[in-house]
Amino acid sequence: MPELPEVETVRIFLKKNVIQKKILSIKIEDSNLRFQISNEIPIKLRNSMITKILRRGKYLIFLYSNDYALLFHLGMTGYFRLTDSYKKKKHDHIVFIFSEEKLIFNDIRKFGFVKIYKKQRIFTSKHIKNLGPEPLSKAFDFEYFHKNLNRKTNIKNLLMNQNFVSGLGNIYCSEILFDSQVKPTRSVKSLKDKELKRIIGSAKKILKNSIKLGGTTIKNFIVSYEEIGYFKNNLMVYGREGCNCMRCKKSILVKKINQSGRSTFFCTECQL
DNA sequence: AGGGCTACCTGTACGC
DNA sequence: TGCGTACAGGTAGCCC
Structure with missing residues (x-):
């Protein structure tokens, strides 16, 4: 599920609901994730509180009132739920117990995964240190894009590369290239200036809009890909193989191809 | 160094 | 109904 707008939606939800609340205890239900959950976490974070929640690409960073920070990645199916009466569900991994509620991953x-770091070490961790600029930041602009055109890959794979730009995943890359009318297989060095500008503009527009939609759809205390309808309802090309193109309206023009093992969708007529 | 491929894991949808 | 297969929005780590 979670690409930048989804992770940002989760961040906003958590910021509203768990900041400055004292953690009485932490229970590891199942430490088996991509990386084993450290049993230092319950010890180091007991009686602290989250003071800040940041997002970098698709990662969430929780800063605590002591020296520590947690780095979360939601993978494909990770989600949080906040509840006042904890009933264990299949695939629960870690539970943060506040005085009146519990937050479950x-x-x-x-x-x-979730990893614990000393605060000052988190941005130099191997997960974070090489990430490319945030697509919604000023750093992701024409000049930056232009500097990277010497790469030997296609535009879909470039946008998917977290070290080029962080936070875009398989759905948004198809959507961005549809919006900017660029064919996903185009080699990076073949791109014209005006196409680069369109891609940047489309990326920022689509991400902003999706974050806005995410914010309007939080209606309960579960933040998961099933519960948040947001962008799913607004897809223009992803998952529409064999359907009419929503721009040129011609029938059966949306095609699904495989790029580096992932599905890409595009219109054969209006993406050049 | 940079890019491509595979492994990791569970659930679901679909064809037979 | 059951079984086998393909596929799913993630990254790390290996290989070239």
């Missing part, structure tokens, strides 16, 4: 496929 659940991850079916175990591609997600």
Whole structure:
């Protein structure tokens, strides 16, 4: 599920609901994730509180009132739920117990993880240190894009590369290239200036809009890909193989191809 | 160094 | 109904 807008939606939800609340205890229900959950976490964070929640690409960073920070990645199926009466569910991994509620991290496929760091070390961790600029930041602009055109890959794979730009995943890359009318297989060095500008503009527009939609759809205390309808309802091309293109309206123009093992969708007529 | 491929894991949908 | 297979929005780590 979670690409930048989804992770940002989770961040906003958690910021509203668990900041400055004292953690009485932490229980590891199942330490088996992409990386084993450290049993230092309950010890180091007991009686502290989250003071800040940041997002970098698809990662969430929780800063605590002591020296520590947690780095979360949701993988494909990770989600949080906040509840006042904890009933254990399949694939629950870690439970943060506040005085009146509990925050649970659940991850079916175990591609997600949580790691503990000393605060000052988190941005130099191997996960964070090489990430490319945030796509919504000023750093992701024409000049930056242009500097990276010497790469030997296609535009879909470039946008998917977290070290080029952080936070875009398989769905948003298809959507961005559809919006900017660029064919996903185009080699990076073949791109014209005006196409680069369109891609940057489309990326920022689509991400902003999706974050806005995410914010309007939080209606309960579960933040998961099933519960948040947000962008799913607004897809223009992803998952629409064999359907009419929503721009040029011609029938059966949306095609699904495989790029580096992932599905890409595009219109054969209006993406050049 | 950079890019491509595979492994990791569980659930679901679909064809037979 | 059951079984086998393909596929799913993630990254790390290996290989070239």
